[in-house]
Amino acid sequence: MNRLITLLTDFGFEDNFVGIIKGVIMQVNPEAITVDISHKVRPHDIFAAAFLLEGAYKYFPKGSIHAVVVDPGVGTERNIILVKTRDYFFIAPDNGVLGLALKNEPVEKIVEVTNSKYFLRDLSCTFHGRDIIAPVAAFLSKGAGLNRFGKEIRYMREIALPPLVREPNRIIGKIIYIDSFGNIITNVKGLDIKGISANLRVKIKDKIIAGLNKSYSSVEKNSPLNLINSFGYLEISVNCARAKDFFGVEIGECVELLK
């Protein structure tokens, strides 16, 4: 059985939303185990959710069900989809949020979730996490086959990393995420700098950070550094301090890799 259901939402912890979703899951399958990936995704930020899911999903046991509820389009015509890959299940609104995770995870089947037999009876138009995603994930965790939930479809929306801009003398990347330690994560992956990592120079806000380090503490406290982080992304950090504040940057700003 696939008892483990992970939850990734923008619900925060102030309200009762996350607790309710867990209650619904346990009403359907008392043996289910839920694990929070995060509930502090910036409200409606599909890209951030996609990024956090990509980093986390493969650390869970095979057969785990990953449920995502970042759903600015709740109540509109957008579908809810169930995706099976070789090792995992995913359930989410069809808004692209699975795009980054599924780039490396060959999709075996996509189902449009429509069978209201598996929904809560009083279906709202504002809380499909509770009324659809939670019970469907829970029935899936009890072993219900994918075909039960709706008909197979061919396509789903998928967001992608913003592309790198490659120029003769530089590669232009972007800040895609800033973690809670203030570390700056870019859309540059380890492979992208294969040839130039020995002489890497990263320009961020008129400052140039040279070299590629292995760990934060490779440099003095309060000094900046580049590293390929534990998820494979180029990260610009400051040892024991917040790089975000050190450089004064925001998500979406550019960084340059100078050749």
Next chain:
Amino acid sequence: MNRLITLLTDFGFEDNFVGIIKGVIMQVNPEAITVDISHKVRPHDIFAAAFLLEGAYKYFPKGSIHAVVVDPGVGTERNIILVKTRDYFFIAPDNGVLGLALKNEPVEKIVEVTNSKYFLRDLSCTFHGRDIIAPVAAFLSKGAGLNRFGKEIRYMREIALPPLVREPNRIIGKIIYIDSFGNIITNVKGLDIKGISANLRVKIKDKIIAGLNKSYSSVEKNSPLNLINSFGYLEISVNCARAKDFFGVEIGECVELLK
């Protein structure tokens, strides 16, 4: 057995309080499962806790034990009570916090929790969540009968929604809660506007919002709307934005339903 214990507190996540409560529960009953409803209730805000409990309790499996620790009177003469309804158990300080949930949940028995045999040995006067509520909930989850914990009592404190003021040309309601998305929740329930929902006009801070929508995305982005939310309350929202900031309102302010 009633293995599931939900927790609703104002303890936040900065400290170790919530973890300690779970540890105590598991010392008494290693098979217990705890689920957080919320721990970010505004400190000492009994009404907010009551509201969150009302919205959440019935989504949990029958037999669940709902433990509430929002307890500004800890260490005073206020009782701790254990309440059995047909489907659930509740344990909380007798400060009214169960009032909203129990309005729709016929009470079968109320017990004043006094039997210190079920408390932690070194009883403090400042952390009854750890010393009384956690172990009592855990013993209850192992199947201990209610009579073990103290004697039956007839009455408990119960807070209620602030009443609506009905005038010839309008109904005056109040903002009772603002969720983490900034949605504004009022004390007006779906039934209260049965006759007027087709022509509903809600006045909030000199703005009038007309109509009753089904979902946030029924209107343009950044436009306001009224809806009956997934818990049955009239909610004033702004699609993909924070209604609280859009209108500049706080809990306790009035809204008017114009006839």
Next chain:
Amino acid sequence: MNRLITLLTDFGFEDNFVGIIKGVIMQVNPEAITVDISHKVRPHDIFAAAFLLEGAYKYFPKGSIHAVVVDPGVGTERNIILVKTRDYFFIAPDNGVLGLALKNEPVEKIVEVTNSKYFLRDLSCTFHGRDIIAPVAAFLSKGAGLNRFGKEIRYMREIALPPLVREPNRIIGKIIYIDSFGNIITNVKGLDIKGISANLRVKIKDKIIAGLNKSYSSVEKNSPLNLINSFGYLEISVNCARAKDFFGVEIGECVELLK
């Protein structure tokens, strides 16, 4: 078996770090149960983590494994250690964070964790919580003996409470922690004031608070008070308000016990 693993980190909830650690644990031992002590330790604040661990560890069932990931030195030469006491296991970076908890918990064995057979295969230099501490804790929870993980060592780093300064007419203590209710916790323990508790006068920021109360509500609302809190420390509080703001103090400032 020791199925219960507690987690204490400075990872916060914004990112996916905590979820990933739980995923890794469940990949190794699907029967493991994780409980969060806190994930909102101030980034890199080893003392705060030590304080929260001391207050919490002994409320968990015997055999529990306490995993701490507050690790400003990740990727440097600092060791990761596994400690067995009579009743518990601890795993943490060797940076002193176990010092307060282990003062009262006789140590039976300390092991330097070096056997990479129990680590994740792609070992990073920036996320040892995921790559080392999580899988080692999980293998331990399956019953693996301590010797499997590395060789026994004799010493570990241990931080301690800042010492009291005892002068003829006063004892000078320090604010060591401020909880999420704004309560001010000092390095003075109940035993330290044994002789003077009847006439206790605590000077904090030019204000003198007299007496020793049992509970917050022993004084009027918004009035200050002293008490020995539920963890045995002298705490300066304000009934139903935030003592931190009332006095305008920060961690590290002095308080005086006048004789």
